[in-house]
Amino acid sequence: MKMQKNVLSKVVALSMVGMMSTVAVTSSAWAHDDKYFDSIKSPHGGQTRMAGPYHFELVLKAGATNAQTSPVVVYVTDHAGKAIATKGATANLLIVQGKQKITVELKSQADNQLVGQAAYNASADLKAALSFNETGKGVEQARFTPFAPVKASKAKNSKASAEAGHEHHH
Known part of the structure; x- marks a missing residue:
């Protein structure tokens, strides 16, 4: 009986290790860096980041231009591109250009x-930092450089490597 328990505990331990490595591989398949996002077209023509x-x-x-107010829009989706409801969430965007800093409350x-x-x-020097708080889930932050030029060689290499070895399940 003791030997059966010992074997059973080893089988359970090995299966848990297998499950954990599957989770690690699966979650890494969802991870995207900024180069990857810069190599693909975003659904609304903006710049996409993950947090x-x-x-x-x-x-x-x-x-x-600074002469008039212009729209600021952030679309929120999950890793599969499915819309996430923003009702009840709070968010603001800090826009930095040179010495100018503007905080935009997003509704x-x-x-x-x-x-x-x-x-x-x-302009290319515009940088922005988003703080997003979905009720009960904590704050996530993302940084953007929406008008900065994307270097063609890096984007091309990123796209090629993304197409060659990146598997993205929806």
Whole structure:
């Protein structure tokens, strides 16, 4: 009987190790870096970043100037691209350009949108940091450089490696 328990405990331990490595492989298949997102077209023409269980797509107005307020929109999805409801969530976007810092409070709109207004220049030096808090799930943060040029060689290599070895299940 003691030998059966010992064998059983080893079988259980081995199967748990197998399950844990499957989880590790599966979760790493979902991980995307900024180079990967820069190599693909975002659904709304913005820049997409990942933080925790979310994909955030920041859409700012091309041609915007500090002379007037322009829209700021963030779309929130899961790793499979499914919309995540933003109702009840709080979010703000810190926009930094040179010495200018603007904090934009984003309000929930539609199913998975966060919307605000700000006076910004659509230029390569614009950097933005999103803080998103879905009720009961804690704060996630993502950083963006939506108008910065993407280096073709890096994006090309990233895209090629993404197509060659990246498996993304939806």
